[in-house]
Amino acid sequence: MLLATWLGLFFIKGCLAVFVEVTPKEVLALPYQNVTFLCKVAVPIQYCRMEVPGMTPLNLKPNSPPYQGVGYHGSGLQAGQCGITIDNVKDVNNGIIKCTLGVTTEPQESSAIMHLVVAKPPRSPELEILQNSDYWAYKVGDVIHATCTVRDGRPVANLSWYLDDELLPNSVLSPPMIISGTQEELQTVYQNLTKKLQSTDNGRSLKCVSNHPAITSNNFAYRQLNVTYPPIPQSNPIDKFGYILGKDGIISLIVEANPKPHLEWIIRDQVIKAGGHDSTGRIKAEELRDLGRGLYEAVLIIADIQKHDTETQYILKVYNDMGNYDYVILISTSAEPEDLELGVLSIIGIVIAVLILLLIVFLVIFARVTGRWCFSGAGVRNRHMGESSDTESVEVRPKNLLVLPNLNFASLFKKKDKPLEDEERPKSAETVETKIPLDETDKTQDGKEGIVYAELDLVNPNLKPLVKNYDDKTEYAEIVYAQKDNDEAEKNDNKA
Template sequence: MKLAAALLLIAATGFDIQGCWGAQVDVEKKIQTVLPGQNATFMCRVAVPLQYCRVEIPGLKTLNLNRGISNADVSYYGQGLDAGQCGFVIHRAEDRNNGDVKCTLGIASEAQESVGTMSLIVARSPKAPELDLSQGTDHLVVYKVDDTIQASCIVRDGRPVANISWFLDNEPIDNSELSMPTVIDLAKENLQSKIQNLTRRLRASDNGKYLRCVAYHDGYPGGISETKRQLDIKYGPLPQRQPIEEFGYEIGKVGVINVTVEANPKPQIEWSVDGQKIREGSHDNTGSMEAEVARDLGNGRYLVSLKIARISKLDTDKEYILTAYNDMGSQDYRVKISTNPEPKGITKFFRQHVYGFEFGVASVIGIVVAILFIILVVSIVIFAKVTGRWCFSGGATVIDYTGGDGSQHHHSDGISGDGVDNPHHQVSSEYINGNDLPIKKDEKIDTAV
């Protein structure tokens, strides 16, 4: 009530509220980011004509602008003061122009000036990103599988602050492995630095890949800058499905057994055929088999080959054992070869997905039999429940043949003992004169003469 009375008093005395507080200034583009040398355009407007348009820009003197007044640094922009517009263009923005920009408007009907405030960000290219990695378990920048790596990336002194993304080669790092980025302000020059940390448990597949910190900023050439470090992760030869089965060999022709081994550092290689050891780069005692030198495929992968000069039927019955070892461990790979074409469909599926867990043929058969057995048991249980047989019959029925008058049998539930008849029970006509033995339909009954 007091507020309403005060407003009425002000209205009665003709006091101009707007003249006291100033008109509301409509500002376009309250924040603009430009590169050095680019233009920046601002517009301040009100709904009434202006007496003057005064502009304050960091690094420049205060300017009084209209359609007839401009200079090399700033020029008027808009439809004129009569239209209530105080617009201006900053030509070739410089680093010194970064900061708050003000437009002060004079209106004939107001005692107070109206002020609009904007922000001009003149981009400054940050420094190149810096990447720092924690040491491995041996206090070197060499890691082992399951080591936890700590990495930190910082992009210093940018305006505005740069954005950061992490990659392993070209694959983005999962956000769960990244901390929230921290922004550090340098108030003196309105510069900002960004820092982000990564925590990752290393695996063999990370070996040889580049951990990349990529920064994005309009001030960079092309808008991007990055730093990267290649990961060196040590691990022993990795296991594979057993046995490795190779198909398509031809009797009487040259055959090559190929196995791709993953290990770091490069493993030593040795083949064993019928108890004979064949080292890398050497032949067996007959000269018909050659263990070729392992070929580096990159990123810890090596192609290991055993060349057989002339495939015979006997060769397809042998088991070829490849042993690969380095300082981190060793691994055996058992290989079987066949002249048959590679199987298709379900057989190939079992080889790729079931054998991949190191199951042999006998294990696969066992799995199939177990599945069939489970299906059979489930079917029997369902059948028993539906037909009310066995454990689902509701209990055994006991028949009392010693009833009081002998004219009617008394039925009782053999489980509950509460005298409730079993609804599924029927007295068989095959029981005669209380005899427990059933009488066949075509069997004659001897009677006393």
């Protein structure tokens, strides 16, 4: 019965209470910063009470002096505003702040809550890497599993992963996991990394960085990676230029390997170890120079370079516990050629230009052969010339008119099929047939023009026309008289 009464009173109070607007609802502040909250209603209020963690409840009034760094904030009780200003917040002030307002028109109090988060720096990051061996050494291709943990931060810290200064992508990271504590709202976060190692990872630092508003130092943990691999190959032979006969020369080559390799020079069947000389004393092999992060420089000094030195192969044998590789070096007195570096766009442009040129050549050949486009007239003339045989079409033109022959280059490469009777006819007896029109009255019975065909011997000086019937016609040359000649003849007759 008592429980039902309390529930009924709570329900009535919730229904009759005036709505309280809060600004802001949550604030994140660093220690010793100032914060301000404001609760307000639409009607005047009688009093304003604030409950702040780490302090006793305070009855705030306008124009009242601050108490322990806490004072009233707002436009007054008559405006329905109940606010608070806290100077120099401390860690004990973290939590829920409650405002309670006494409204003149309501029998019960109205209240609201706000959240004050006082930032607390987390502990330093903890980085753990699954150990493959006692020496923390990995091989190229090994997959490492690392975990970064940042404990007891308020709010929770954000994590970032780096290889030296290179930010690692999310593709090698798992989603961060957050564990909330039961005391002081402290939170712990951890995240896993899975990465396949490469030779370029050797000597680099894997770092986990904690990002938090209250952190000022010790916000990262790192571990330097030791990735072992054999000497990395280079394209053989390796050409070196610019040597001068009669002067000293230096052969320098940078190799990459881990752990530190050993070297030997093989020159004309002689083996020269680091720090040694050849049998003549002119050639000396320097000790391997460590450049850091798996890079080493091998140096060979040749005194008084001779011509046969430029005709010799210099073999540098580099080896360590992971493997070995032989680098073949050639030296020359020629100047180093300029590198022709073509970008991808340049290469694509050249290929497209060549294809366009080939397409144009193909279209020109196609049009020339088929007699299309600008070659259409030439194609027709070429076909007419190709169809002609021993006979020609004769046209009488004025003497002062220059006529150029119609050349057909395609016919030069085309083998012409001649009739059998043309092959059997002697070349000395070539004939030309001439169509000679008769009088208009001489017509055949079926209405055809009376035309006789005469065959002329082009070799025999005694030309004798051979008259043939219409049905016995062959190829012929038609003699056409120009109209200009006829007009001149008529003028001469009129003068006579």
